[in-house]
Amino acid sequence: MGPxxxxxxAKKNGAEMVDLKFMDLPGLWQHFxxxxxxxxxxxxxxxxGFDGSSIRGWQPIHASDMLVVPDPDTGKIDPFMKPATLxxxxxxxxxxxxxxxxxxxxxxxxxAEAHLxxxxxxxxxxxxxxxxxxxxxxxxxHQDEHSGYYYLDSKEGFWNSGREENPNLGYKPRYKEGYFPxxxxxxxxxxxxxxxxxxxxxxxxxxxxxxxxxxxxxxxxDLKFLSLVQMGDSLMWFKYVLxxxxxxxxxxxxxxxxxxxxxxGSGMHVHVSLWKAGKALFAGKGYGGLSDMALHxxxxxxxxxxxxxxxxxxxxxxxxxxxxxxEAPINLAYSSRNRSAGIRIPMYSxxxxxxxxxxxxxxxxxxxxxxxxxxxxxxLDGIEKKIPPGEPLDKDIYGLTPEExxxxxxxxxxxxxxxxxxxxxxxxxxxxxxxxxxxxDMWVEYKMDHEVSPMRLRPTPWEFALYFDC
Numbered sequence: 001m002g003p004x005x006x007x008x009x010a011k012k013n014g015a016e017m018v019d020l021k022f023m024d025l026p027g028l029w030q031h032f033x034x035x036x037x038x039x040x041x042x043x044x045x046x047x048x049g050f051d052g053s054s055i056r057g058w059q060p061i062h063a064s065d066m067l068v069v070p071d072p073d074t075g076k077i078d079p080f081m082k083p084a085t086l087x088x089x090x091x092x093x094x095x096x097x098x099x100x101x102x103x104x105x106x107x108x109x110x111x112a113e114a115h116l117x118x119x120x121x122x123x124x125x126x127x128x129x130x131x132x133x134x135x136x137x138x139x140x141x142h143q144d145e146h147s148g149y150y151y152l153d154s155k156e157g158f159w160n161s162g163r164e165e166n167p168n169l170g171y172k173p174r175y176k177e178g179y180f181p182x183x184x185x186x187x188x189x190x191x192x193x194x195x196x197x198x199x200x201x202x203x204x205x206x207x208x209x210x211x212x213x214x215x216x217x218x219x220x221x222d223l224k225f226l227s228l229v230q231m232g233d234s235l236m237w238f239k240y241v242l243x244x245x246x247x248x249x250x251x252x253x254x255x256x257x258x259x260x261x262x263x264x265g266s267g268m269h270v271h272v273s274l275w276k277a278g279k280a281l282f283a284g285k286g287y288g289g290l291s292d293m294a295l296h297x298x299x300x301x302x303x304x305x306x307x308x309x310x311x312x313x314x315x316x317x318x319x320x321x322x323x324x325x326x327e328a329p330i331n332l333a334y335s336s337r338n339r340s341a342g343i344r345i346p347m348y349s350x351x352x353x354x355x356x357x358x359x360x361x362x363x364x365x366x367x368x369x370x371x372x373x374x375x376x377x378x379x380l381d382g383i384e385k386k387i388p389p390g391e392p393l394d395k396d397i398y399g400l401t402p403e404e405x406x407x408x409x410x411x412x413x414x415x416x417x418x419x420x421x422x423x424x425x426x427x428x429x430x431x432x433x434x435x436x437x438x439x440x441d442m443w444v445e446y447k448m449d450h451e452v453s454p455m456r457l458r459p460t461p462w463e464f465a466l467y468f469d470c
Contacts, residue, residue: 001073005072006070006086013086016084019087020033020048024057025442027365027370036086047070047093049095052065103442109369128226128271129222129271130267131220133253133266135154135219137252139152154217156173156217157215158172158215160172169184178213179212195209196221199237204237206224207224212266214260228376256365258317265363266364271357272379273355273356282297282356287345297383307421312363313363313412318363331410333397341393342359344360362375377434422440422443
């Protein structure tokens with residue numbers, strides 16, 4: 001879709017406003033709006049000015065002026081804004097040099113796609129994330145110098161099985177038994193269906209929706225695979241739609257990986273495959289029906305997993321999920337069908353075009369543009385260097401003894417550990433100027449200063465239970 005078609009779309013739908021959306025470095029959409037008469041064909045080259053120093057992880061105050069340049073291919077009518085509003089995802093440009101901004105996550109994804117083509121190994125990388133999330137009825141949190149707490153609630157929460165609800169009708173999923181009984185136990189089917197309808201109306205294609213394992217409204221909606229930048233855009237629409245549909249139903253959605261103690265956390269299994277000239281490249285005669293290319297890709301992901309976790313599992317809360325001894329895929333091994341492995345080879349279909357890797361350790365708190373780009377760059381490094389994948393692990397990993405597991409590497413145990421790994425191992429990300437040293441340095445600095453260090457300073461409620469009497 002070109003600028004003329006976008007303007008025609010706006011006119012056809014009676015749009016009175018234009019919403020300009022873009023992503024900050026950590027991974028949240030930012031936006032501002034202008035009246036429809038401000039958008040002209042020239043706007044798709046000239047852009048709109050804004051203050052880049054107010055965006056997380058971006059410009060210093062003495063060099064704050066930046067431009068958002070709308071991408072006409074992303075034009076959609078926003079389903080939540082009034083009056084009728086044309087929504088455009090934007091790229092970020094320096095107003096002086098007119099160069100793309102190195103810390104714009106979407107620019108990283110665009111460069112990753114270009115680098116893939118330049119290698120000649122493939123021309124398209126497809127990504128299909130399965131983002132899990134929670135739907136809650138109430139969330140309260142607070143911490144100051146002398147107090148701190150959080151409080152979550154859900155009508156579905158099994159902890160409410162004895163609450164007076166006048167009447168309490170039961171049908172609350174038991175802990176770890178939310179996958180996936182029919183209504184009335186699954187009380188949120190209709191809400192998830194409403195989310196799916198809004199997503200499909202925007203042009204996104206959905207493969208399935210269902211309740212997930214945990215009590216209290218854990219859910220999953222699966223996006224049909226798309227190329228890297230398209231999926232980065234779609235994941236942002238996905239989060240935006242789910243949050244806004246929930247709000248208009250007086251509920252709230254979180255993609256926080258581990259909001260509930262003692263029940264399953266939310267992961268984001270990412271299905272990946274490479275294609276060239278319309279041909280699937282991951283199908284072959286190797287283990288699980290995979291090609292050598294696919295196995296080398298998996299080996300590259302494992303080789304650099306501790307570093308790429310800084311992007312695929314980018315919050316301190318991510319490592320409340322990636323804990324040894326539970327169901328999270330912390331072990332960096334591959335296997336067909338085995339869901340306890342870091343990479344699973346789905347065996348639903350023998351068709352070559354269905355052959356893919358399911359990378360299971362990422363979570364939905366990530367910035368999709370950066371996470372998908374990091375996974376691609378790690379996999380390409382494995383292919384280029386022909387890194388051997390090692391032997392598959394077809395046993396139940398959680399049933400193995402410490403002796404059997406000693407040679408199986410793990411994901412990092414904390415965000416700080418993953419950031420240190422990124423500092424030590426990022427050369428593969430710099431190839432093709434996909435990631436820049438500036439972006440990596442800012443990512444580490446931002447995460448340490450705004451997340452890791454503040455968490456170190458604050459006592460938690462459980463520490464009082466453990467240590468107040470010491």
